Amino acid sequence: MRILYVDCFSGISGDMIVGALADLGVNPSTFEWELSKMELGDFHLHFERQIRRGIAGVKFDVHSGATHVEDAPDSHDEHDEPHHDHSHESKADPGCDADHAHHHRQHKEGDQPHQHTQGGPSQGKGLSDIRSLIQQSDLSDFVKKHAISIFQRIGEAEAKIHGTSIEQIQFHEIGALDTIPDIVLASVGIEALEVERVYFSSLNDGTGSFSCSHGQYPLPSPATLEILKDIPISQISVPFELITPTGAAIVAEFQHSVGILPGMRPEKIGYGVGKRDLPERPNILRAVLGQMEQEQTLEPVLELQANIDDLSPEILGAAQERLFKAGALDVFLVPIQMKKNRPGTIITVLCRPNDREAMQEILFAETSTFGIRYREMDRVTLEREIVQVETSAGAIQLKVGRRHGRIVQVSPEFESCNRAARESQQPLKRIYQIALQAFWSDS
8 A cells, every 4th residue: 555654753844745745756836737727817936946954845935026036035935725804914923834934046057947837816815715615626626626725624613712703704815825735745745645545643742932923822723733633732942833723733634543653665765854953853844655564453452261060051151141231242152171070161251451359349249250361352344334235135244354444254243134134035145145245346
């Protein structure tokens, strides 16, 4: 399985991920061509190799047609959140690689040329305007779907924070110029790399606050924190914003998981360069393209066992039922020959470590054992899902198991098949065949 791992050890912003995708091999002309499918006004894309703390990568910028790299001011810092009626311009030091912050440098020998795109005017836009702009373009369905969803995430976060409706949120002019390309091109780049999954490292933001027209806002910014609900985030001792709302929304949109590097074979590594030169760490975003080596499917379990030679099978059956109801992963009985030539039974229980005490209590209470042995072990499981197929005998459910994204097991569910067999008056084994045929014909 081809995957992308995005290492956010210095945070993430929209321009940084576009730069990293370019460094992985997505051609600037691809970005230029795709963005030309939208009416965004007169602007040009700028890709330049720069170095941060000894690591070289690609710095991505968007400039309006009226502004040239050579004569632009040294910096124009603005926090990268969309705005409604109030202007949240971060004139003070926001300390971030804002997704539409500008940083202009003179061209150097060997720099990549500017990428130019012409179009209609780019003004402050509401979410419905941006949605229409994307939907009416010739972008792919993949890019449209994800770009609109990312804007939706940002808009919903801002609306909640400011106590207004999502359609009242306005992306001001600079935000429209930079945020739209960042979000659209991030989606373009991920599609161009043909990856099946995107993984992100643990997310760390800086500490402190940033200034806007409302005063001092804490880090992580309110929008970033809102967007990253249910996704783990922590802070490190860097007095700057590291995760911008646009970066957070890209993580929330594409993440298969957030955490450690999955088992993979790296094929290519790219670096996206941030605007600011951070102290003590390179301000870059690292992106690793490669093949999934193994799934993280190891699960710790406990195996509990007891030998029984003086208990009715009916009582053993009742004990088994109680164990399942209490959360046992599996309970099975194996006949054995015990001392004094007595036939007996081994009862084995598989459970999660946290359920050990509950399983022991049931075994002591419901069986005649005086002792229970246990051992810790790991189990490897397939990714499982229940699907339903329509057949001539009615709807039937099947359990599907995947390994590395590939289907390796398909098992019709007994209760579903048994019901279909009764209702259609067909043999149960025939229903199994019908269910499997229907599944594979639809796959």
